[in-house]
Amino acid sequence: NAGVTQTPKFQVLKTGQSMTLQCAQDMNHNSMYWYRQDPGMGLRLIYYSASEGTTDKGEVPNGYNVSRLNKREFSLRLESAAPSQTSVYFCASSEARSTEAFFGQGTRLTVV
Amino acid sequence: AQKITQTQPGMFVQEKEAVTLDCTYDTSDPSYGLFWYKQPSSGEMIFLIYQGSYDQQNATEGRYSLNFQKARKSANLVISASQLGDSAMYFCAMREGLRGLTGGGNKLTFGTGTQLKVEL
Numbered sequence: 329n330a331g332v333t334q335t336p337k338f339q340v341l342k343t344g345q346s347m348t349l350q351c352a353q354d355m356n357h358n359s360m361y362w363y364r365q366d367p368g369m370g371l372r373l374i375y376y377s378a379s380e381g382t383t384d385k386g387e388v389p390n391g392y393n394v395s396r397l398n399k400r401e402f403s404l405r406l407e408s409a410a411p412s413q414t415s416v417y418f419c420a421s422s423e424a425r426s427t428e429a430f431f432g433q434g435t436r437l438t439v440v
Numbered sequence: 441a442q443k444i445t446q447t448q449p450g451m452f453v454q455e456k457e458a459v460t461l462d463c464t465y466d467t468s469d470p471s472y473g474l475f476w477y478k479q480p481s482s483g484e485m486i487f488l489i490y491q492g493s494y495d496q497q498n499a500t501e502g503r504y505s506l507n508f509q510k511a512r513k514s515a516n517l518v519i520s521a522s523q524l525g526d527s528a529m530y531f532c533a534m535r536e537g538l539r540g541l542t543g544g545g546n547k548l549t550f551g552t553g554t555q556l557k558v559e560l
Contacts, residue, residue, distance in 0.1 A: 359546040368449075370531060370552035378537070378546045387549070418485065422535075424546045427490035429475065429533075434483055 330354050334419050334432035341409045341439045349404040349435050351419030359422050360402035361429070362386075362394060364415040371418060377402055378424075409439045443467065444534050444551035451556050453522045460507070461517040461554045463532030473535040474515040476506065479553070480528040488530075491515060522558045529553045 332353045341347055353360065358379045363371040363386075373386025375394040383394050391413060393405045402421075406413055416436050422429035445464045453459040465474065476488040491499045491506045499506040507516040519526055532551045 359548075361548055363550070368552065370446075371533075371550040373547070373549055376547060384547070386547075416483070420485075420548070422546070422548065427473070427492075428487045429535075429548055430487075431477075431485035 332419055332421055332430050332432040334417075334435050336435060337433065339435065339437050341406075341437065343410060343439060345409050346405065346407050347409065348406075349417055349419075349437075350401070351403065351432060352401045353419075353421040353430070354400065355421060355430065356399065357421040357423050357426075357430075358399070359424065360396065361420040361422075362392075362402070362404045363418045363420065364388065364413075365418060365434075366415050374404065374417075411439045413437065414439045443536075443549045444532050446532055446551035446554050448554045449552075451554055453519075453556065453558055455524060455558055455560055456521055458518060458520045459522055459556065461519070461530050461532075461556065463515045463517065463551060465513050465515060465532075465534045467513075467534065467536050469536040474506070474508070475533040475535070475548075476504070476515075476517045477531045477533065477550075478526075478528045479531065485531075489517070519556075524558050524560070527556060527558045529555050 335350045361376040362374040372388045377383045377396040380399045419432040472493045474491045478486040489501045489504045491508045503520045505518045531553045535548045
């Protein structure tokens with residue numbers, strides 16, 4: 329019972345490098361989300377996808393792009409990483425009327 | 441404007457006592473849902489409880505209950521009989537835009553969290 333799977337779990341990037349964080353869910357959920365978590369800031373929504381084929385900006389979208397590849401997969405791309413993007417990134421999924429959103433284990437990203 | 445406000449950055453409670461974690465929210469959507477999550481030091485997000493905006497009764501799940509006051513736009517979490525294992529960060533979250541699954545629907549936003557420490 330995998331739920332939401334994020335890869336990688338840890339990553340160190342140099343300033344200016346690019347990378348893609350992968351997220352996949354096996355619960356047939358329509359909606360998927362990317363958050364970043366910084367100390368004292370809670371979880372801030374970067375982008376979300378209410379359903380396959382749609383994406384919308386959250387609170388902090390600058391510096392990120394997303395792709396909803398299919399119903400299962402929702403990736404987050406950093407085109408040119410900056411130290412300000414050092415954070416823990418969480419992917420989540422849910423159904424519109426479900427009573428729970430499911431989270432991945434998180435990706436700890438450090439940009440030096 | 442903040443959608444979800446948690447005004448208590450940190451709380452202390454004695455073991456076996458009850459504790460209330462505050463959460464207020466702001467939305468013009470008539471149909472929304474409210475969640476509470478627990479994040480222990482290990483980092484995973486653990487779902488605790490859910491309240492729908494049309495639910496007539498306050499949600500309860502074991503030692504967790506949600507004190508939902510719709511007119512005040514508050515959704516406080518009550519933990520009864522606190523245990524040492526309850527020490528963690530607690531997040532309140534709100535889902536909006538349930539009407540339709542496109543065009544920004546089903547948006548899920550979180551508060552800044554409350555760090556709870558249970559003491560002997």
